[in-house]
Amino acid sequence: VFAPLMEFLSELLFSPRLENGAFPAGVVESEKQNLLNAMLARVNDKRSYANSQLLRTMCAGQPYGVPRIGEPEDLDEITPQSLYAHYRQILETSRVELFYMGSLAPEQVAEVLRQTLQAPPRAGQVVPVGTTPVPAARPVQEPRFVTETMDVTQGKLSLGFFTDITANDPRYPALVLAATVFGGGATSKLFTNVREQMSLCYYASASFEKFKGVLAVASGVEFSKLETAKKEILRQLEACCSGEISDYELESARGYLVSDLKIAMDSPGRLDDFYMGQILLESSATMQDLSDAIARVTKEEAAQAARALRLDTIYELQGVQA
Numbered sequence: 001v002f003a004p005l006m007e008f009l010s011e012l013l014f015s016p017r018l019e020n021g022a023f024p025a026g027v028v029e030s031e032k033q034n035l036l037n038a039m040l041a042r043v044n045d046k047r048s049y050a051n052s053q054l055l056r057t058m059c060a061g062q063p064y065g066v067p068r069i070g071e072p073e074d075l076d077e078i079t080p081q082s083l084y085a086h087y088r089q090i091l092e093t094s095r096v097e098l099f100y101m102g103s104l105a106p107e108q109v110a111e112v113l114r115q116t117l118q119a120p121p122r123a124g125q126v127v128p129v130g131t132t133p134v135p136a137a138r139p140v141q142e143p144r145f146v147t148e149t150m151d152v153t154q155g156k157l158s159l160g161f162f163t164d165i166t167a168n169d170p171r172y173p174a175l176v177l178a179a180t181v182f183g184g185g186a187t188s189k190l191f192t193n194v195r196e197q198m199s200l201c202y203y204a205s206a207s208f209e210k211f212k213g214v215l216a217v218a219s220g221v222e223f224s225k226l227e228t229a230k231k232e233i234l235r236q237l238e239a240c241c242s243g244e245i246s247d248y249e250l251e252s253a254r255g256y257l258v259s260d261l262k263i264a265m266d267s268p269g270r271l272d273d274f275y276m277g278q279i280l281l282e283s284s285a286t287m288q289d290l291s292d293a294i295a296r297v298t299k300e301e302a303a304q305a306a307r308a309l310r311l312d313t314i315y316e317l318q319g320v321q322a
Contacts, residue, residue: 002104006116014091014119022080023087032075039072043150046317047203050156051218054315057146058160064212091120097279101268143311149318154202155226156317159217159233161309167210168281173293174305179208179215180253181302182240187252189236190217200229211277215309223319230314243303250299261291 017024043049052067059065098117100109165175183190183206190204202220209216221229239245264270265287274287 002102002109003112003116006112010116010119016087018084019080022084025080028078028080028083032078035069036072036075038069039067042067046150046152046154046156047218047220050158050315050317051216053146053148053317054158054160054216054313055214057144057315058162058214058313059212064214088121092122096120097276099272099275101271144313146313146315147318148316149320151320152317153319155221155223155319156315157201157217157219157221157226157229157233158315159230159311160313160315161215161217162312163213163215163308163310165305165308166213167277168283171301171305171308172210173290174297174301175308176208176210176257177250177253177294177297178240178302178306179206180257181245181249182206182237182306183217184253185256187249187256189239189249190219190233193236194219194229194232198232200225200232204229204233211280226316226318234311237306237309240306241303241309243299245299245302250302254294254297257294258291261287261294 017027019025042052056065056067098113100106100113102109163175165171169175180188182188183204185191188205190201190206194204195201200221204217204219206215206217208214217233219229219233264274271287278285
């Protein structure tokens with residue numbers, strides 16, 4: 001069914017329904033309302049909302065600081081005509097990458113794609129797609145502190161760190177391992193110490209954005225424990241930086257990452273996402289290469305990578321005072 005499916009996809013992409021040379025007004029207004037509803041609903045997931053507010057502060061003035069689906073005020077400027085013009089601009093100037101995973105021979109796939117994807121108009125120079133470099137360090141010495149108050153029963157504490165280590169840096173595997181030791185699983189320092197042993201958080205974890213160089217810690221905390229939790233989270237990171245990492249913590253984190261990469265190698269969606277990233281990085285490295293690199297990281301290298309993190313922003317979501 002590959003060829004017929006590609007023909008159908010081509011029709012969807014390049015022959016949309018139009019009214020008076022633009023997208024149908026009724027459909028545009030309906031989708032604008034759907035998008036607005038999604039924007040307004042973001043605040044309902046307080047964990048995701050806290051992380052979004054953290055990134056909005058850290059990356060203010062940068063594309064990465066803009067929520068993925070935009071802001072409500074952005075919708076006012078969209079008309080059927082402007083949206084269609086934007087759609088045409090995307091077809092004409094955006095970079096195109098094609099991925100295929102399946103049993104067909106590569107030359108057979110290429111021939112089908114050549115036949116079915118002839119329609120996109122290409123005009124002028126294709127706009128290159130790349131990654132945004134890590135911003136220069138802010139002149140402010142102390143981390144920014146942001147507090148927001150809502151009618152919630154559980155506080156949220158998010159900490160954002162910048163680093164100059166990104167996915168194309170030789171130190172990247174070491175930082176991935178360090179971040180996992182710190183807050184990447186059930187054997188991490190945040191989970192076992194801050195959550196389990198000290199009962200300071202309902203949850204506590206860390207995630208790393210490999211293109212932007214941002215590590216974000218997310219936690220759910222009782223209001224009275226926000227300050228204590230913050231100090232303990234930072235203390236656990238300091239332990240990583242100083243090499244206070246047990247063999248169990250290191251090998252558990254390593255095993256978790258290697259196992260996850262093996263699972264990803266069997267996932268079409270994750271392979272597609274990974275290799276799209278590799279194209280942006282102009283890298284030919286595979287998931288297996290990354291797995292092998294993580295397997296070679298020493299405790300000292302992980303600690304050194306952790307020391308490249310610098311605290312930029314602390315965000316707290318607190319409850320309304322009675």
